[in-house]
Amino acid sequence: MNTKKVAIWVEGESDVLVMRSLLKQLIDSKNQNGVSIDFFQTSDGNRKRQLILAAPERAVKF
Numbered sequence: 303m304n305t306k307k308v309a310i311w312v313e314g315e316s317d318v319l320v321m322r323s324l325l326k327q328l329i330d331s332k333n334q335n336g337v338s339i340d341f342f343q344t345s346d347g348n349r350k351r352q353l354i355l356a357a358p359e360r361a362v363k364f
Contacts, residue, residue, distance in 0.1 A: 306336060311341075311342050
């Protein structure tokens with residue numbers, strides 16, 4: 303089976319942990335169906351700016 307990947311960029315590490323926790327049931331369910339969902343924090347610096355400007359470009363390259 304070919305695994306599909308969903309990458310979601312958020313501001314910081316605490317956001318990554320919260321989203322994984324809140325969406326655990328959905329993530330587990332989708333993993334069983336061959337869909338990988340993961341969260342990534344933006345780079346250091348102005349994280350809001352990174353999220354708006356850099357994350358979409360990274361997502362396209364992902």
